[in-house]
Amino acid sequence: MHKNFKNIDKIVYGKGSFNQIDEILAPKRTENDGFMVFIVDKYFEGKELANRIPAKVEDMVFFEDIDQYEPTTDQVDNLRDQILADKGIPAGIIGIGGGSIMDIAKALSLMVTNEGSSQLYQGLNLVKKAGIYHMGVPTVAGTGAECSMTAVLTGPVKKLGLKCDWTVFNQAVLDPELLSTVERDQWFYTGMDCYIHCIEAESGLYFNAYSKAYGDQALSLCREIYLGEEAGQTLENDEKLMIASLFGGLSLTYSEVGACHALSYGLSKILGYRHGYANCVAFNHLKEFYGDAVDEFKSMVEKHNVTLPQGISKEWSEETIDQMAEVAYNLPHMWNHAIGLDWKEKWTKEDIKELYRRL
Ligand code: NAD
Ligand code: ZN
Secondary structure (H helix, E strand, O other), X not given: OOOOOOOOOEEEEOOOHHHHHHHHHHHHOOOOOOOEEEEEEHHHOOOHHHHHOOOOOOOEEEEEOOOOOOOEHHHHHHHHHHHHHHOOOOOEEEEEEOHHHHHHHHHHHHHOOOOOOHHHHXXXXXXXXXXXXXXXXXXXXXXXXXXXXXXXXXXXXXXXXXXXXXXXOXXXXXXXXXXXXXXXXXXXXXXXXXXXXXXHHHOOOOOOHHHHHHHHHHHHHHHHHHHOOOOOOOHHHHHHHHHHHHHHHXXXXXXXXXXXXXXXXXXHHHHOOOHHHHHHHHHOOOHHHHOHHHHHHHHHHHHOOOOOOOOHHHHOOHHHHHHHHHHHHOOHHHHHHHHOOOHHHHOOHHHHHHHHHHO
C-alpha cells in the first residue's frame, strides 16, 4: 500500500506575509461559534509581534509556555476544556510559534470536536470526527510540523502523534522575518532537525524518488545556510530555511525517520531533552547509520561554534538507559525503515542501550 498523503490546503510564503493573516481568516470567521483562537508562543507575550496578531474582541489569545515540557496531552485537553466551556466551538485555531506550538494548534483543532482525552487518539487514524479550520505560522524553522500529518504529544505512556488527514493545516503562513529573533543555538538545533529528517529519509527502506526530490532540495538549502560562503543567521538564509523545513517535511512524509529519531524520542520522553537538541546529541554518534553525513554535520557544528555535550551517558543510571531504550524500541516504523522489516531478528533492546551508552 502506498501512502495517500494529505498536503496543506494553502500556503503563503514571503517576508511580511504575516500581515495577510487577517484577510485570510475573514471568510472563515462565521464558522461554528464565530470566534478565532490564537495559540502563541509565550516568548512573544509583550513583544512587537503580539501587537500585530489580528485578534478581534470575540477571539481568544493564549500565550503558551512550552519551555518546561514539550507539548503534552494534558496541556491540549485543558486548553480544549477551557475554550469549549467559555465560548464553544471556534471557527478556527491559529498556531504562532515553533514545532511545539504548531503541534498544540493541530491537536487542538481535532480535540474541539472529538470527545475524551487526546491520549485516546495518539496513533494512526484513531481520530473519529473531522476537526476545525487551522492555520500554522512557524516562528522557528526546521521541524516540518507546518506540513506533516502528525501532531506530536507527550502523554503519560507515550510520545506519539495524533496522525490523520484532518491533522494537516488548512493554511500555512511562511514569513521568514519571524525567524529573526530565534537564539543562535535554537536556530541551529531546529535547522538540524530538517537536515536530519532528509538524511534519515534517504537512509532506509522507504526511500523513493518523491522523497528524494524534496530531500535533495532541502539538503542543498541546508548546505548553503549552514556551510556556504554566506552561512549564518541572515534574512536571506531564513528565507531558504523556511523552505528547507517545508521540503524536509515533505521528503519525510513520503519516507520515514530512523535510528536517530528513535533515540531522540527516548531522550525527550525520559530526560526532557528538546527535540532538535536531542537529535543533534544522537546524530553525532551514528556513523554506521548515516556515514559521511555525520562528518558533514560535525563540520556544521564546528562552523557555528555549537557545543554538544560529550560523555553524558556516564551520568545515567542503568534504569534511565533501560527506560530510554524501551521508548526507542517501541517505534517499530522507524526500525523497519532503518534496519528492515526483519529488524527484530537483527536488533535488540540491548543494541539500542549500547547506542545510548555512546552518548
Ligand atoms: P519549539 O517550538 O520547541 O521552540 C523552541 C524555543 O524557541 C522555545 O523556547 C520558543 O519559545 C523559542 N522561539 C520560538 N520562536 C521564536 C522566535 N521567533 N524568537 C525567539 N524565540 C523563539 O522548537 P521546535 O524545534 O520548532 O519544535 C520542537 C517540537 O516540534 C517538539 O515538541 C517536537 O516533538 C515537535 N516536532 C513535530 C513534528 C511534526 O511533524 N509534528 C516534527 C518534528 C518535531
Ligand atoms: Zn524531527
